[in-house]
Amino acid sequence: MIRKCLFPAAGYGTRFLPATKSMPKEVLPILNKPLIQYGVEEAVSADIHQIGIVTGRGKRAVEDHFDINYELEHQISGSAKESYLVDIRSLLDQCTFSYTRQIEMKGLGHAILTGETLIGPEPFAVVLADDLCVNSDGDSVLTQMKKVYEKYRCSVVAIEEVPKDETYKYGVIEASQLEDNVFVINDMVEKPAPEDAPSNLAIIGRYILTPDIFDIIRETPPGKGGELQITDALKIQAQRNMVLALKFEGQRFDCGSIDGFVEATNFFYNKLKASE
Ligand code: G1P
DSSP: OOOEEEEEOOOOOGGGTTGGGTSOGGGOEETTEEHHHHHHHHHHHTTOOEEEEEEOTTOHHHHHHTSOOHHHHHHHTTSGGGGGGHHHHHHHHHOEEEEEEOSSOOOHHHHHHHTHHHHOSSOEEEEOTTEEEEOTTSOOHHHHHHHHHHHHOSEEEEEEEOOGGGGGGSEEEEEEEEETTEEEEEEEEESOOGGGOSOSEEEEEEEEEOTTHHHHHHHOOOOGGGSOOHHHHHHHHHHHSOEEEEEOSSEEEETTSHHHHHHHHHHHHHHHHHHO
16 A cells, blocks of 8 residues: 655756745745645645655745644634635644755755655655646546556556657657556666667656665666666666556646646636636
8 A cells, every 4th residue: 555655845846946945846836835845745736745845045934834834724713714724724634744844955866765764665656846747637647647656566657758858858768568557677877868768758757666676776886967766776676676667647747847736726716707
């Protein structure tokens, strides 16, 4: 059973400077909701309620968001504005939030390893909050991945097809089809140039990892950019055991980029207007 979801949230968010100079990128809002709240709601939709967040310096706003602000609540108590807090209150009721700090930014693999203290020896999900995923007509992406995990009991990554000239932004896999939308990973490369990419199947920010990944990360040498890459650790896991990739149903917005952020904003704005 997957009970825990880890959110690596220590990064500097340099692509959103100057907004992220004093504000964590995870609390940038799409409409009126911070990015990381969408991620936590997705975890809850997959029946995962223990939230672990790997933070860093300057991330206090993330912790404050998942807490009660008594002064504010007192101020708006009894007014119509209380309705704005219903969703976040419900998350606070349903989830526990634990934090640990990544002292140095040494890559996503290192961030996940830093989260080991929050996870322990059990399988867990990882959500990169700047990849915002929606599937309005069915199961959330994490729920789809959990179903694959429950059937095969191994690590699962979410993938989507990207234009060949964008492979340099992603972990890219080489894989054989196992069943509809599920692939066995044979090889994976972190951020390859288009000419070196083994396919156009890119990993997006959703993972289910078995706990042996922690020991594997410990023995993985630094990779692309001198950082400890989760892609490299997963490649070792794929060679020793099995790692699956799920071509998920739904849509993913790269909210770590201005274009994706605006697309997500428009998507949720149109959805809101259609519901009014
Ligand atoms: C990370 C991973 C990469 C993955 C991507 C998904 O990169 O290293 O393999 O494809 O997330 O968003 P980042 O975007 O943090 O540079």
